[in-house]
Amino acid sequence: MMLTLEKMSVNYGPIKAVRNIDISVAAGEIVTLLGPNGAGKSSTLKAIMGLHPAASGRVLFEGQPITGMATEKIVRLGMTLTPEGRxxxxxxxxxxxxxxxxxxxxxxxxxxxxxxxxxxxxxxxxxxxxxxxxxxxxxxxxxxxxxxxxxxxPRLLLLDEPSLGLAPQIVDQIFSLIADLRQKGLTILLVEQNAEMSLEISDRGYVFSNGQIELEGSRDALRSSKDIASTYLGMEKHSHHE
Ligand SMILES: Nc1ncnc2c1ncn2[C@@H]1O[C@H](COP(=O)(O)OP(=O)(O)O)[C@@H](O)[C@H]1O
Ligand SMILES: [Mg+2]
Known part of the structure; x- marks a missing residue:
């Protein structure tokens, strides 16, 4: 595995932002983290990069433990973050x-x-x-x-909401750029609100809810999940009471 999170948690004082998550990213993959605002996605990326320390658990990059390592050192090892808000x-x-x-x-x-x-x-x-x-x-x-x-x-790029606030045509360009980067050999861990477009270019995904991973699976499994469809893909939830 290129990146492994083992039971990682992130706190801000008393706030438990991320609780006991397990995530893995293999070389060459695009993996997407989905979930509503405040679910803990950015905190996860920041903890991986050592920008805000993990409270517990382990982060491994190419098999090497990097928990608690300084951000510059992590960058030198070959991983970097494009933060939310550019x-x-x-x-x-x-x-x-x-x-x-x-x-x-x-x-x-x-x-x-x-x-x-x-x-x-x-x-x-x-x-x-x-x-x-x-x-x-x-x-x-x-x-x-x-x-x-x-x-x-970098060999591994973490991207936090790259499409946020961009016009639809520009969003298309950014997603095709991300797919292109992977073609050129980069591994990508992507955080996105745009579930439909991010799953399209992803191999696998994890869905966050309240700091925990609620669901994980392949692109196709997530795309066919009814919960995902109703919550994140903007499709109608069909009520049984109709
Ligand atoms: N610097 C911070 N100080 C205190 N609480 C924070 C801080 N950053 C994030 N949080 C809280 O942690 C939780 C997860 O936030 P975040 O990781 O930004 O979620 P997401 O990226 O999924 O929207 C939220 O409840 C948020 O308010
Ligand atoms: Mg965020």
Missing amino acids: HIFSGLTVEENLKLGAASQKDRIQVEETRERVFVLFPILKERLTQNAGTLSGGEQQQLAIARSLMSA
């Missing part, structure tokens, strides 16, 4: 944002190669290198956020 540096240029993403990389030739690969994926960013990131459109900012993550040359 968090690009809007006062800095596109180029400066990308440079910050490569801060963990010491080998300058490798950084240059990664940069070229990123420009193939995001030609628009190459055209906007000297532009302030804050002047980019929402879709372009999301592209920059993902591009910046890729500058650390």
